[in-house]
Amino acid sequence: MKLYQIDAFSKSVFSGNPAAVCPLEEWLSDTVMQKIAAENNLAETAFYVKNSDNYEIRWFTPKIEVDLCGHATLxxxxxxxxFENHNNNLIEFYSPRSGNLTVTKTGDLLSLNFPADTLEPIPLTSQITDGLNIKPIQAFKGKSDYMFLFNNEEEILNLDPNFEKISKLAVRGIIVTAKGNNSDFVSRFFAPQSGINEDPVTGSAHTTLIPYWANELNKTQLSAIQLSERRGYLECELLENRVRISGYAKCYLIGEYFL
Known part of the structure; x- marks a missing residue:
């Protein structure tokens, strides 16, 4: 069976966020897909099946199935x-967990259209911030994650997370963010409880980040950098209750796996 490894949100290989993609004729069992994702040992493996005019898509980390994944959808x-003979510049995906998701192609730029997250402020308790060596200035809770706001980009770069403590939080992961020096905002994403200590570039986290920073900066089009070791560059736009997350991708590997 065919397998691709793609570096998403990058113009070159060895940067951005690597995702495995497994096209299927029909769904494998959940157990087998989880084992494939564990064997791939990447932040996410995407599986899809063509269904009439769209493609049903699901995403697995090495440990769990997740509700939404941006970079693996890209x-x-x-x-x-x-590579798989889709012959127009719009792809309609359907996720049983997240609904309709589209990707459009403009030249080499790919744009995800995802539902925007909703945020509510929460108290800055030691229980939720104990895993970070620098204390945030504000905390929020989205659908799946905590989001912590910091003073500046340097604090985001200097964070040294305690993954054991973070793994005990009852969320998918934590987003840390601040205004950027060379972009509108920067972020990092830690999710040891989902099997990923630090994700290189997290498209789904930007469904949370974009509405927040659009409101804070009073603009709907934003530039973003995820400050992981591999770095990720995203062009973002708020579209009322949805967001557009755009970036580039490169193919690193094409192979086969055997069941």
Whole structure:
């Protein structure tokens, strides 16, 4: 069976966020897909099945199935556009957990259209911030994650997370963010409880980040950098109750796996 490895939110290999993409004729069992994702040992493996005019898509970390994944959706779209004979510039995905998701292609730029997250402020308790060596100035809770606001980009770079403590929080992961020096905002994402200590580039986290920073900066089009070791560069736009997350991708590997 065919497998692709794509570096998403990057113009070159060895940066951005690597995702595995597995096109399927029909769904494998949940157990087998989880084992494939564990064997791939990447932040996410995307599986999709063509269904009439759209593609049903699901995402697995090495440990769990997740509700939404941006970079692996971008990677799956790249595979369809470049290798799997999708013949127009719009792809309609459907996720049983997140609904309708589209990807459009403009030249080499791929744009995800995802539902925007909703945020509520929460108290800055030691229980939720104990895993960070620098204390945030504000805390929020989205659908899946905590989001912590910091004073500046340097604090985001200097964070040294305690993954054991973070793994005990009852959320998918934590987003840390601040205004950027060379972009509108920067972020990092830690999710040891989902099997990923630090995700290189997290498209789904930007469904939370974009509405927040659009409101804070009073603008709907934003530039973002995820400050992981591999770095990720995203062009973002708020579209009322949805967001557009755009970036580039490169193919690193095409192979086969055997069941």
């Amino acid at each position: 990677a799956a779209a790249y595979v369809l556009f470049h």
